[in-house]
Amino acid sequence: VENKVELLDEATRFINEAYVELGKENLIEQRLAVIAREIEEKNSYEHTLEEIEQGARMAWRNNNRCIGRLFWQQLQIRDARTVHTTEEIKQTLFNHIEEGTNNGAIRPTLTVFKPNTVKIWNEQLIRYAGYIVDGQQIGDPLSNEITALCQRLGWKSPQTDFDVLPLLFQKDETSPMTMQSIPSNLVKEVEITHPDYPKLAELGLKWYAIPVITNMRLEIGGISYDAAPFNGWYMGTEIASRNFVDEQRYNKLDEIAAAFDITTRKNRDLWKDRTLLELNIALLQSYQREKVQVVDHHTAAKQFGQFEQQEKAQNREVTGNWAWLIPPMSPTTTHIFHQRYNNEVKKPNFFYKKSPFD
Numbered sequence: 563v564e565n566k567v568e569l570l571d572e573a574t575r576f577i578n579e580a581y582v583e584l585g586k587e588n589l590i591e592q593r594l595a596v597i598a599r600e601i602e603e604k605n606s607y608e609h610t611l612e613e614i615e616q617g618a619r620m621a622w623r624n625n626n627r628c629i630g631r632l633f634w635q636q637l638q639i640r641d642a643r644t645v646h647t648t649e650e651i652k653q654t655l656f657n658h659i660e661e662g663t664n665n666g667a668i669r670p671t672l673t674v675f676k677p678n679t680v681k682i683w684n685e686q687l688i689r690y691a692g693y694i695v696d697g698q699q700i701g702d703p704l705s706n707e708i709t710a711l712c713q714r715l716g717w718k719s720p721q722t723d724f725d726v727l728p729l730l731f732q733k734d735e736t737s738p739m740t741m742q743s744i745p746s747n748l749v750k751e752v753e754i755t756h757p758d759y760p761k762l763a764e765l766g767l768k769w770y771a772i773p774v775i776t777n778m779r780l781e782i783g784g785i786s787y788d789a790a791p792f793n794g795w796y797m798g799t800e801i802a803s804r805n806f807v808d809e810q811r812y813n814k815l816d817e818i819a820a821a822f823d824i825t826t827r828k829n830r831d832l833w834k835d836r837t838l839l840e841l842n843i844a845l846l847q848s849y850q851r852e853k854v855q856v857v858d859h860h861t862a863a864k865q866f867g868q869f870e871q872q873e874k875a876q877n878r879e880v881t882g883n884w885a886w887l888i889p890p891m892s893p894t895t896t897h898i899f900h901q902r903y904n905n906e907v908k909k910p911n912f913f914y915k916k917s918p919f920d
């Protein structure tokens with residue numbers, strides 16, 4: 563936010579809405595008086611933990627692109643606003659991975675650091691490296707830039723398709739970089755196999771259990787938490803219909819088709835569709851085999867429908883981004899495809915940050 567007036571306006575909107583939902587409308591006036599004084603004095607104000615918990619849950623509930631919002635009230639918040647040393651930051655991030663993974667029974671979790679302190683350069687806490695070796699892409703192309711930086715900082719790796727990147731962060735904007743490998747026992751991964759096609763296992767495909775987003779900022783009542791890593795669990799299509807097969811990602815559709823003995827000659831054989839179908843089945847079954855939480859896109863769409871009903875009962879309009887909410891596989895078999903959504907952006911919410919590389 564630009565100025566004191568705007569900040570107080572954002573704070574007022576947030577406190578009014580949050581305190582009504584918390585059943586504390588009688589405390590609004592007094593709380594706003596305190597916040598107004600703080601803003602007058604310090605050009606900012608500090609949230610209570612309860613305000614951050616409610617604010618982060620509202621931000622998830624408000625995000626138009628998220629199909630998983632039914633569980634917004636169960637988001638676990640970890641308060642890391644007093645965490646400042648690189649050692650504490652490292653431990654806090656490791657603990658987030660451990661507590662979020664929970665041996666596969668994934669718990670939606672968000673860790674909040676003090677504004678204008680920690681700067682995380684990773685896009686997700688767990689992500690595979692990307693390299694171009696002899697003109698050939700290895701690993702995840704989205705990681706090529708951060709991988710090169712890690713290598714410049716001395717990172718050594720076996721240069722496989724699935725090397726987990728180290729954490730790369732600064733304790734604040736002016737501090738030196740800390741690069742720290744994640745203990746492998748904290749990184750739960752799933753080998754992707756198909757019960758009917760043993761050749762798939764020979765491709766050696768695997769993916770990590772928990773997506774922890776670190777390249778978005780959490781805005782609550784005019785305050786921006788630039789370091790607020792959050793995780794949920796995956797919807798199977800994210801990995802099997804995008805990460806493994808997009809040309810700008812692992813680009814493995816042809817190899818995977820061959821593993822399923824599917825010939826790739828004629829479009830109208832729909833070989834791509836059959837390959838994606840079997841790969842999505844393999845993904846879901848592999849995660850279930852390892853007891854790692856994952857949701858199929860049909861169940862996810864039904865849960866989103868329940869979320870819509872729940873919100874209607876609370877007299878809140880569900881906003882959404884249709885193009886993002888429809889799953890990339892069989893979208894027309896979900897109610898979402900046949901409905902329209904208001905894409906208005908409500909706050910609190912999550913927003914993209916400018917990349918640290920820009």
Ligand code: HEM
Pocket residue numbers: 618622625627628629630631633637670671672778792793794795796797800857862886912
């Ligand atoms: C609990 C299980 C969850 C599932 C299955 C889920 C599913 C998804 C999916 C499939 C997307 C689209 C991602 C893409 O296409 O790249 C998405 C977007 C998003 N989700 Fe959820 N989500 C879950 C939990 C959460 C949680 C806990 C938060 C934050 C507290 C969250 C915040 C978001 C945000 C901010 C986006 C938009 C990302 C962007 O704009 O790039 N989600 N979610």
Ligand SMILES: N/C(=N/c1cccc(CO[C@@H]2CCNC2)c1)c1cccs1
Pocket residue numbers: 773774775792793794795796797800
């Ligand atoms: N399942 C998930 N999927 C995503 C949610 C948000 C962002 C992303 C990654 O988005 C990238 C940018 C656009 N597509 C890939 C994936 C979750 C991650 C953290 C909580 S739930």
